Amino acid sequence: MLRVLAVDDEKPLLEELLYLLRSDDRVLSAEGACDATGALRRITRALESGPDGADAIDVVFLDIHMAGLTGLDIARLLAGFAQPPLIVFVTAHEGFAVQAFDLKAVDYVLKPVRPERLAEAVRRACDHLGRNAAAAGPASAGTAAVPPAVPAQHRPAAAAAGPAGAGPAAAAAADRAQDLIAVELGGVTRFVAxxxxxxxxxxxxxxxxxxxxxxxxxxxxxxxxxxxxxxxxxxxxxxxxxxxxxxxxxxxxxxxxxxxxxxxxxxxxxxxxxxxxxxxxxxxxxx
Structure with a gap:
């Protein structure tokens, strides 16, 4: 089952998305964040917690157009980790699909969100996690198995060094995001210190x-x-x-x-x- 974070700076749309996600039997938990800063803080806690921790996140359902950092900006920051959570973009704009899939998004859902289309996105996320779990193989003797919903390759890059290893890297990514502001120049998103x-x-x-x-x-x-x-x-x-x-x-x-x-x-x-x-x-x- 999936542990989900939904991010959208329009509160009514975020509440509707959370309602639909929580209605899906394949979703164990669904939390919301109404801006990029809150999303990055929550994701940082998830990476520090590790895949077996109480704060773990499997999938981020991410709006694209938000004040400050956009959903694409957040995805680019997460791409700096070896095993970030899965990304599903939820947006009213069709024109960012190529960029979204370049960032290895699992799905690209257009607003207004139809329940059956969101259910398909959840299915794709479950399938993706299931394939990764199968590819990882059974846990070796003497090693605790990772639950199927959180395969081994979704651990932070420093997880091999122990739970504390993920903390500095995750915090550094959040700090970098706080030191920058995203601006659009000629249709290209750039960062200004x-x-x-x-x-x-x-x-x-x-x-x-x-x-x-x-x-x-x-x-x-x-x-x-x-x-x-x-x-x-x-x-x-x-x-x-x-x-x-x-x-x-x-x-x-x-x-x-x-x-x-x-x-x-x-x-x-x-x-x-x-x-x-x-x-x-x-x-x-x-x-």
Whole structure:
């Protein structure tokens, strides 16, 4: 039986997917994650737990279009492990099928999800796991057998070194994901290091990331980035701007107005944020 993680940033669709999965007798458990960060944390726990652990996951049912890291990005990160969980993409977009199967996805299910089509995806995942279990052969004498639903080749690459071996590798993958943000450029998904971003500009429900090399538009509201990146030293200076504190070159006071220079850009600081910004810069200057 399958232990499943479903990932979708649209809550009603995630709940419907979980309902259908939990209704399938071949699914032992089905958990949900509503964003890439939550999904990576859960998958990291699964890899650290090992295939026999309470937190193990056999299959990830993964949406493609999500804020921040996309489903394809998550699959690419998981591909860095020798034995990641199986991937089934669940998406409203037909155009990513080639990329999905290049990433060795077990199936590609289009939304709206029909129960019989999802049942077919579950069958394919079960068959795939069963074939892998048969190929692995019986456990050698003195070695505990791996349950058929979690074949030996789904162990993390470092599993041979013991359960603790998977932890650092899995944590490193999650850390790498947290240090990057996915952007689309000419139809290609690329990763930008958050450390390279000088400031962020609100553009409706989108945000434009400004780096020394150029700018990138992402489908994430500025308020969301403010919450996510507060611990990374990004501060709100205006309803339109979020700035990396370490990238501020000058603070200017002129006739009661406050602005900052970030590289070649001069950005206005709103009155409600001016005092907090001055305090933060003073603390930074005094160590």
């Amino acid at each position: 958050i450390a390279d971003i000088a400031y962020v500009e609100a553009q409706g429900d989108y945000a434009r990331l400004h780096t020394d090399a150029g700018s990138h538009l992402v489908r994430i509201p500025l308020s969301t980035l403010e919450e996510r990146w507060a611990a990374r030293g990004f501060v709100r200076i205006h309803r339109r701007h979020l700035v990396a504190l370490r990238r501020i070159d000058e603070l200017r006071l002129d006739a009661g107005t406050t602005s900052v220079r970030v590289g070649a850009a001069e950005l206005q600081v709103s009155r409600r944020h001016a005092r907090q910004l001055r305090d933060l810069l003073m603390r930074q200057a005094t160590g």
